Amino acid sequence: MRFVLAWAFCLFGAAALADPAFWKHEWPRTDFGKTSVGNWVEVISGGPPRDGIPALSDPVMVAVTQHDGLARNEPVIALEIEGQAARAYPIRYLTWHEIVNDVVGGVPVAVTFCPLCNSALTFDRRVGGRVLEFGVSGKLRNSDMIMFDRQTESWWQQAIGTGIVGEMTGVELDALPSWMENWGAFVARNPDGLVMAEPAARRPYGQNPYRGYDTSHRPFLYSGEMPPHGIAPLMRVIRVGSRAWPMDRLAAEGEIREAGVRISWQAGQASALDAAVIADGRDVGSVRVRDGQGRDLPHDVMFAFAFHAFWPEGQWMLGR
Structure with a gap:
């Protein structure tokens, strides 16, 4: 929590600035004339700027037998797509990156985790014939992460998987079945499964910045x-x-x-x-x-x- 609270000093004035005119300076390519946000005071800065929490793309996956350092009780997001090896995305990594853009058996997916809402959802990234790549906007609404896609720079509400600002307003992503379980259970059920390898970023993986x-x-x-x-x-x-x-x-x-x-x-x-x-x-x-x-x-x-x-x-x- 000390990590999070350190951001708070710069946040309290943010709500007063949370209107389209203010955000346009940071997001010149986003169409703010199209939005489902009724009250812009709900949109605030979470502290880090756009991409300040770096989403990942095309993660390295390794066999579960090759990954060391995960405790049996640690949470992972399990994703099982028919005909493909089951995949585990450790929360110890998603805590610091929040979005992983991956492709599983030809299906482009976004594995997401919003710590402030404990929301862990996996979406199909295909929309209207396009494959979107998602990043972390640095904005929150109702304490939930606002994602953005790099193709149209529309904003998306993570908890509902729906576009809320820009060209993609009102578009709903297809949610895929995935769930959080402990690492030991995933390995026992999927001895031939895959797990996301530790990213090549300087983060204290395994630590929880939201303590308590x-x-x-x-x-x-x-x-x-x-x-x-x-x-x-x-x-x-x-x-x-x-x-x-x-x-x-x-x-x-x-x-x-x-x-x-x-x-x-x-x-x-x-x-x-x-x-x-x-x-x-x-x-x-x-x-x-x-x-x-x-x-x-x-x-x-x-x-x-x-x-x-x-x-x-x-x-x-x-x-x-």
């Missing part, structure tokens, strides 16, 4: 409404479409079958947003979401405040 964040009472850089039903704003929820299941309910029941989905929980995954070293984080468990036929479904495990911000009319699956 997911046990905070309030989210960082968020001024919107808190979630209803007395749900803690930083409670993890499992979002499938516009429904959200609180993590404490799932952890208590182990498995939930309702609304056409089967959600399971298994202990063993360290929180990436707790201890100073990710592997030392408390156990928050791994979640898998499937349909009635056992097929993996696109979903997110995000903080409750973010779900409420982007799905204010969403359905809370409280089980009572």
Whole structure:
């Protein structure tokens, strides 16, 4: 958290400048005349400038047996595309890069992680016959990362996978089934799988710059409404479409079958947003979401405040 809080001193004046006229100086190629943003005060600087958090493209992948240094309980984003070796993208790298542009079996994908919302989503990068490459804008809305594509310099809201400013406003990226699980479980299930190798960047991989964040009472850089039903704003929820299941309910029941989905929980995954070293984080468990036929479904495990911000009319699956 000290790393994040160090940015805060330059942020409080940002909201006053958060209007199209101000951002045009930084983004001259972005069409601000086309946008779904109703209140520009929601858009603020996250501190680092455009590409200050460097997204990665074409990562080096190695066999799981060749990667050293990952603890069994460390979280990875698992991506399994039929006919291809399963791939793991360690959160220890995504914490510092937030987006990985990759190609898996001819499918161009963007693997994304927003630490402030705990949102980990994978998208197909193909839009209207074009393949987009995504970067980190340095802007936040409802504490969620705003991505941008390098082809049109449109802005995209990571949590919903939708263009919000520029030529691509209103365009929705196709979400692919992926999930966060512990490294040990991924390797046990995929002994012939691949894992992203450590990037050639000077970052303290394995450390958590957001120490203690997911046990905070309030989210960082968020001024919107808190979630209803007395749900803690930083409670993890499992979002499938516009429904959200609180993590404490799932952890208590182990498995939930309702609304056409089967959600399971298994202990063993360290929180990436707790201890100073990710592997030392408390156990928050791994979640898998499937349909009635056992097929993996696109979903997110995000903080409750973010779900409420982007799905204010969403359905809370409280089980009572």
